[in-house]
Amino acid sequence: MAIEQKIISNIIDAVGSLYSTKIEADKIVIQETRREFEGQITAVTFPFTKFSRKTPEQTGAEIGEYVKDHIDEVTDFNVIKGFLNFSIADAYWTDRLLNTIINSNYGQSEPSGKRIMVEYSSPNTNKPLHLGHVRNNLLGYSVAQILSANGYEVIKANLVNDRGIHICKSMLAWQQFGNKETPETSGLKGDHLVGKYYVVFDREYKKQIAELLASGATEEEAKKNAPVIKQAQEMLLKWEANDPEVKELWARMNGWVYEGFGETYKRLGVDFKKYYYESDTYLLGKDIIDEGLASGVFFRKEDGSVWIDLTADGLDQKLVLRADGTSVYITQDLGTAQLKYDDFKMDESIYVVGNEQDYHFKVLFLILDKLGKSWAKGLFHLSYGMVDLPSGKMKSREGTVVDADDLMDEMIQTAKDRTEELGKVEGFTEEEKARLYEMIGLGALKFFLLKVEPKKRLLFDPNESIDFQGHTGPFIQYTHARIRSVLSKALYQGRLTQDYPQKLTALEKELIVDLAKYPEVIAAAAKEYSPAQIANYVFELAKLFNKFYHEESILKADDAAVRNFRLDLASATASVISKSMGLLGILVPDRM
RNA sequence: GCGCCCAUAGCUCAGCUGGAUAGAGCAACGGUUUUCUAAACCGUAGGUCUUAGGUUCGAAUCCUAAUGGGCGUACCA
Incomplete structure (x- = not known):
């Protein structure tokens, strides 16, 4: 956020001129101002008391004064203990909405020229998909979407275990x-x-x-x-x-x-x-074994089997080829990694695989690195926790699984029941109804699985149905539908005016501040490979909008300028909700 | 045995690189609909952040150890 950078550099100047001390930008902690205090941006000033040799209050006041004098957008400040809260001009926020947030490509980065592969799903062809696979699929797909929004060229790959x-x-x-x-x-x-x-x-x-x-x-x-x-x-x-x-x-x-x-x-x-397909790749990897033997990375034991010694790296000795010359799992994976790189020459490669394989991937990546593969540095194992049932682990063999198709059917049925109960589908065609139920049912399921950090294990109780209220997909979908409904009543066609009101209400400003965070959230989600960050962000955004919607009328606003402004604000919110949900693979309806 | 991951409200989860009285949702209790969709909004109640040390002006967050849970340590994939 541009204003934050401005504040940081001004604090550096302030500390320089007031206390003759040079400080690094990354030593300055900037955060959002808590709702209960005045202001939007807060700097933590405790660390500066060392140089100022004054109380946190005095230090904050002096720096605050300096910053206020030097940045036009800073209209005021207040100091509470070691916290320096800045109030930013309303005009700054309205400009922000007008110039960036409202744009249709808001949040989408320019192409970075980098290519990344996301391998996910990777099913066995001996049984249907279950809830664990669903988590994998949703994670992989969502991470791919997020990376794409960050400017990557993404290649989604599926390695099918078919033999x-x-x-x-x-x-x-x-x-x-x-x-x-x-x-x-x-x-x-x-x-x-x-x-x-x-x-x-x-x-x-x-x-x-x-x-x-x-x-x-x-x-x-x-x-x-x-x-x-x-x-x-x-x-x-x-x-x-x-x-x-x-x-x-x-x-x-x-x-x-x-x-x-x-x-x-x-x-x-x-x-x-x-x-x-593994039937095509299961014999790969032998060339790499030869390569490793030649370079001395691997060694052959007396029985003819080939090994690598990773004890210096805190791991074990690992077999990479059997004595009879046949492959083991890691042989194939070495070969497949090379094949994938040869096919696409990607800069990075993500493997979406459960955390029971943490050790395997640690070894795999280490071996490739030792073999001198330059691309090995770009490999990453996106490890996620298992989905457990109250009775324990799901086992396909024993039939104790939550089947993916059954679960989707149930979710859609629940969405249907719930919607009919609420009597919300007047004027819908049968086709529209079916589409809506699917959107809501799958929205609930996807949000339920993606709102949790990937590495945490997930407990799913089939007897407790997935919620449709509160911290859920349908809550967010509903918020979107309400906005679309207002916009359609106003015959909204796109940005209405530049004649924004001089004075924003607290909630309007909060909403813009929240919307302004969207690009940072996408960047953070990409960095951590974490759709959960998007999910939690969009939930907060929807919650805030609902509060605004409840307290401040859009269509019946006092004057036309305010009404138009709020329509633009609502439209921008709907758009960010829709995009965020899109990153999670969740569709949002215009009516529900 | 050794290694990796997890531990926050009754339940499910947030809590960014250490920063203000630890936040949501569900469940419980109470309130809001002649006003843009009540799948919503507002309020009450609920937490010694597993424990014990340590670092720091300041720790749920970092370090060490312990406890509990999960996973791995296969010539299975």
Whole structure:
């Protein structure tokens, strides 16, 4: 904020001329003035008492006087203990609204020329998406939006985990117990159908283990020798050997899953520019192993396995290639990281992955750095906490998950019930109603998940429905709808006038101050990769507007200048609300 | 064992690089609708910021330790 910079440099001058001391700009703490005091901008003056050798009050008064004399926009100041509060001229704030906030591209940075990849979602194709994936998807999408608003060219990528033993499990179970069931014959969504057989497999596996235990096997033996697990392993070998029958089944079942995921993604409102498939990438990484061996970053043990020693960095020794020459997880990830960089040459790359993989990414990035990859510095693991149920962790295998599709259905249904209860859809067509319910239901869900800092774990109680009142998505959507309603009554077409009132009310000024923060909030959210900061900002903004709306009439303002000003102010607020929510992937309605 | 993360009101969460009497929402209680949408607004009540030390003019915030919870430490992904 320009005025803040002005104040800071004037305080430096003031301290220089009053106390003959040079201070650094970053030593000066500037903050918003608390609502209960007069003023908009506050400087903390405690640190200056060292140089002034006077009380905080005297020091503040002297500096305040100096700043007031040197900056036109500063109309007044007051000192409370070590806090120097400046009042900024109303004209400054109205100019601010008129010249920047009201512009349609407000908050959007110029292209920075930097390219960044955000990899998120990364599903397994053996089961439908659940609430944990929803958090991942919303986070990834929102972070991508935020980075884009900050001027980045963003590439959204999805690395699909489409092969491996877990995929074979559903395939095997379908083969043995599926009776050729298809999405068409069963009426099930493709991913749900495949997920059903993943559960069937687990049930059968457990049954066989129990049988083996009963006939005297140890638990370890039982787990290893149960017929279905051996068959699944055989199937994986056949897959790797390109067995046509297995591959055909694999392609077919994955096709069902992709169709199902496609629907879920569409409803969630997320998308991807680039898909990577593990079936294409799982053999990558061998070149990097050779590279590392040649440069001495890796070493080979007697059995032929390849390792890296990270003990000097406080980590462990890590296997990067098995003795039989096959890859492990990190081998693939090394290769995939290189592939992604070769494809896009991006400056930075974000991996949106749960915090149970913190160690893995620490190791991955460290290895790439040791291999001398210049781009390794730009890698970042956006680690987020798990979504837990009151009963504990969600487990797809055991069917104890909150399914993404079911949850969205429920949210939309609740939105419908709630809206009908309130009788708010007069004059809506059926299509408009459906769109509104979806907007509100998903708005509630998305806001619920995004308002919490990513790294915190989240508790979701299916028995307690997600709120539609208070600190929620619908609260903000409602605020937007009310503004649009007022604007449409006034036949508002865009900025009305430059003839703004000389004197602002306290709430008007507060609103502009809040709106003026928007670009800083976007920047901070990008820096921290934290949609929660946007969510909390837009909630505060909506709350403040509601207070204003309640206390000061817009359409029936005393004179035309005030009315026009308030219409512009309301319009700017609606626009910032809409943009902020857009950064969260949440749509806002004009009526609700 | 070792490592990483978390701990703020009954519940769910804010609290920026240390700064004013620690803030919201939900739940509870009370009030506001002849006036722009009451999914709103206003008020009451509710916190020794897990504990103990330390640094500082000043600590929820930084440091150390302890306690509680989560995760990791796989030739699984």
